Amino acid sequence: MKASWDIFCSVVDNYGDIGVTWRLARQLVAEHQQCVRLWVDDLRAFVPLCPEADAGVAQQWQQGVQVCQWPEQWPEVEVADVVVEAFACKLPEAYLHAMKARPAPPLWINLEYLSAEDWVSGCHGLPSLRPDGLKRMFFFPGFGEGTGGLLREADLLARRRAFDQSPQAKQAFLQGLGVYAAENACLISLFAYENSGLASWLDAMAAGNKPTHLLVPQGRIMGDLLRWLGMEALAPGAVEQRGSLVVQALPFVRQQDYDTLLWCCDFNAVRGEDSFVRAQWAGRPFLWHIYEQEENAHWDKLNAFLALYVKDLTPAAAHAFTSLWHAWNAGSDMASGWNLLLEHWPELTAHAERWCLEQSLQADLAQALVLFYRNWI
Incomplete structure (x- = not known):
């Protein structure tokens, strides 16, 4: 009708x-x-x-x-x-x-x-x-x-799975953004509000044993990133390396391209509501920066989602995931939470896909x- x-x-x-x-x-x-x-x-x-x-x-x-x-x-x-x-x-x-x-x-x-x-x-x-x-x-x-x-668009998950099965499509998309990551690098996207905890997370990634390539679309987190880099500007496409961490600024992209960016990454830091939902459809582990509300009402929303999301994880993995989200949204030290989460990476990756499939049933x-x-x- x-x-x-x-x-x-x-x-x-x-x-x-x-x-x-x-x-x-x-x-x-x-x-x-x-x-x-x-x-x-x-x-x-x-x-x-x-x-x-x-x-x-x-x-x-x-x-x-x-x-x-x-x-x-x-x-x-x-x-x-x-x-x-x-x-x-x-x-x-x-x-x-x-x-x-x-x-x-x-x-x-x-x-x-x-x-x-x-x-x-x-x-x-x-x-x-x-x-x-x-x-x-x-x-x-x-x-x-x-x-x-x-x-959720009717064909969204089918398009994402087809993309996941095509390394050529992933390479072409990333190269279209000027991204040339090392083959064994962990690819992470970062879209967030201002956050005083960012420096500690960047420090942890830079000191890590595995190379990490961080993709940062233009947005409010850029000021904190520039302070950590000790720079006044980072043009879209520009790349900076600190230890094991490669940081690359990206332009602000249209919605469909942002979805594809999330599919390309191994881990996605997102904010607000729209990117929060799209990160779940990407079927990857993710980190949510919730929009702050008066009288800290946002913490009730954050914890309600966490309780629902982690209930099928092992206690250790649930603790690691929850600890990282709490640290990020409190703007506190991220290093221990990030390193703890890395210990449970396979379980959290499998769980992200199961959660996506479960939500797609409604x-x-x-x-x-x-x-x-x-x-x-």
Whole structure:
């Protein structure tokens, strides 16, 4: 059933919100033949993810999605069948009035942030009735039954496995980025917020017995990296070596290429929500830098996910994994945690793939949203 969708995205200070909504919009069009209009309040944040886009064009079509600048003065537009309010952004008052005036009310979905906390399944799909008569439905992505699942394109894992089985494809992709790693090097990607624990991790890798090639896309962690290197700048493609560690800066790449970068690496350090989910679909051990929240609320989310993720690991491997994540998110010393994790590398690598397969058994987020709409009408 073809429906119209308005997805509203307010960019805060990172790429997570627009990253998730852009993936969702593309998938709704490509796999479910929905008509999607994506409203973004900062198109400049959209362009790095979709380089063919133009931040100066208020309305444009990209990959089947109508991408629109969210204006301060709201225009008269037809209300969609499904209205997605992503991550607690507030809908324009004029649009809310138009929703009330619509003969058949739209399905209004508040798409929440991803969490593994126990309470999520109890709140997923619940309504909230406003005094003006409009009803909003809460929709929670998640990791198990009773949630909305995770964003995952239908052919994602098949494409990743085909890539894994083609050394030529991996080599061609990396060389396209100017990456020529030693054959026996451990390839690691690093995409994170500022972190005072980075220097200790870099020290540990530089002092390690095995060569490591660290790939760092342009982002907020670059300042900490430059301080450790003792440099003022590191241009995309530039390479620096310290001991056993080779550090290479990369350009900020489009979403599809970032997915492929994760597939190329043996270990991925990621941040926020979008890259967090994509690292899990890569089927590799990974490290999550969660977005900090007031009153340290993010630690509840972090520990809830860790408890779920490590439950099938041996106690020693679970301790190593948890210790490294805690050190990273506390900005504390990483050396002992990293060296301990290396002792359990084979188990953690096998577990990452099992986790990926387990999560792929549930409906993906776009599929769950479409089904939710069909059941609602």
